[in-house]
Amino acid sequence: MLICEHVALAPLTTLGVGGPARYFAEARSEAEVIEAVEFARSRQLPLFVLGGGSNLLVADAGFAGLVLKVGIAGSWNFTTPHQDVLFTACAGEDWDTLVAQTVEANCAGLECLSGIPGTVGGTPVQNVGAYGQEVSETIREVRVLDLQSLQIRTLSNAECGFTYRSSIFDTTERDRYVILQVSFALRHGGRPGVRYADLQKFFAQTASGPTLAEVRAAVREIRHRKAMLIVPGDEDARSAGSFFKNPIVPQSFFEELSARVESRGLKLPSYPAADGFRKLPAAWLVEQAGFAKGYTKGPAGISRRHALAIVNRGDATAADIIALKDEIQARVLNEFGIELQPEPVFVGF
Numbered sequence: 001m002l003i004c005e006h007v008a009l010a011p012l013t014t015l016g017v018g019g020p021a022r023y024f025a026e027a028r029s030e031a032e033v034i035e036a037v038e039f040a041r042s043r044q045l046p047l048f049v050l051g052g053g054s055n056l057l058v059a060d061a062g063f064a065g066l067v068l069k070v071g072i073a074g075s076w077n078f079t080t081p082h083q084d085v086l087f088t089a090c091a092g093e094d095w096d097t098l099v100a101q102t103v104e105a106n107c108a109g110l111e112c113l114s115g116i117p118g119t120v121g122g123t124p125v126q127n128v129g130a131y132g133q134e135v136s137e138t139i140r141e142v143r144v145l146d147l148q149s150l151q152i153r154t155l156s157n158a159e160c161g162f163t164y165r166s167s168i169f170d171t172t173e174r175d176r177y178v179i180l181q182v183s184f185a186l187r188h189g190g191r192p193g194v195r196y197a198d199l200q201k202f203f204a205q206t207a208s209g210p211t212l213a214e215v216r217a218a219v220r221e222i223r224h225r226k227a228m229l230i231v232p233g234d235e236d237a238r239s240a241g242s243f244f245k246n247p248i249v250p251q252s253f254f255e256e257l258s259a260r261v262e263s264r265g266l267k268l269p270s271y272p273a274a275d276g277f278r279k280l281p282a283a284w285l286v287e288q289a290g291f292a293k294g295y296t297k298g299p300a301g302i303s304r305r306h307a308l309a310i311v312n313r314g315d316a317t318a319a320d321i322i323a324l325k326d327e328i329q330a331r332v333l334n335e336f337g338i339e340l341q342p343e344p345v346f347v348g349f
């Protein structure tokens, strides 16, 4: 397999910033993944596994090891004895293409995740979610290369340790596995998920319930309006998606903050989370802290259509993005006592 040197990483990410990879390889098969890992080990190089680059901030100095892009292609499905349809896709497959195939096959479970950029292999890492669905609801198993043993293993859903925007892959077992394949158990003829307020509003005038295809089209349309769909030339979509996670706070903190915010004539929005906790919309906190949509700080800024997306307005560096991130975090902390956690993965910092 071809291992290249000094390969620019910015064009391989949706944010489009950052320096080069010292070494770079694209693996088209499981054997090539192992070959690349062995190359990195033989030279004692750190390894970074790259998918579609849609959830990354790469440092200006780049990455001083081997960047391994997982480009393994292929997908198939079969009906299980329990009437579920099991869709399996290799890690390098484009995520939205897989979602389109499942909707086309009239299988429910991924339709609300339409339009999310990146690869299939990237989705378990932060338990990708949107519009009321998360991949953890349908993932049956994940085939991985265990970098500790160099063995291929199959992890069950429970073993992936999924929580809100997280899993073992980005917490306890970070950097341990290369994801090779993901299997999703979907319901043939199942009803589409229309749990999220934006979607319910979209279909408010529809007498009969929407089809899976209609929900997919609606999600893509709503995403497009918010520049959360990658469209070539759309400057507001040159981002890593939402830059901060929605904070989950204890009920007591929520009540105390609600009262404080109310005394300023505002109502603190929130959603139910696990027992005794509330989820707060990070976008609201960012806007109320003084960062309107379209806010600009040099060549970095906030999307004109989504308060949570930090965008590269042209020739931003990673340092520009970090400076804006730091400013937002500091002001939200000062205003609300909440430390916003970034969602993208930082590479080479």
Ligand SMILES: Cc1cc2nc3c(=O)[nH]c(=O)nc-3n(C[C@H](O)[C@H](O)[C@H](O)COP(=O)(O)OP(=O)(O)OC[C@H]3O[C@@H](n4cnc5c(N)ncnc54)[C@H](O)[C@@H]3O)c2cc1C
Residues within 6 Å of the ligand: 014, 048, 049, 050, 051, 052, 053, 054, 055, 056, 070, 091, 116, 117, 118, 119, 120, 121, 122, 123, 125, 126, 127, 128, 129, 130, 177, 178, 179, 180, 227, 228, 229, 230, 237, 239, 240, 241, 242, 345
């Ligand atoms: C416009 C836009 C909208 C977005 N909307 C959403 C959204 O609604 N919901 C949401 O959850 N996310 C969203 N995202 C974030 C992003 O698209 C997802 O997190 C996506 O799943 C990342 O996949 P990727 O292949 O691009 O991974 P990358 O960005 O390449 O990598 C992300 C992380 O996953 C790891 N990784 C990737 N592939 C593998 C693999 N095969 N094996 C092991 N580790 C791997 C990387 O090492 C890294 O740690 C959005 C991003 C953008 C730019």
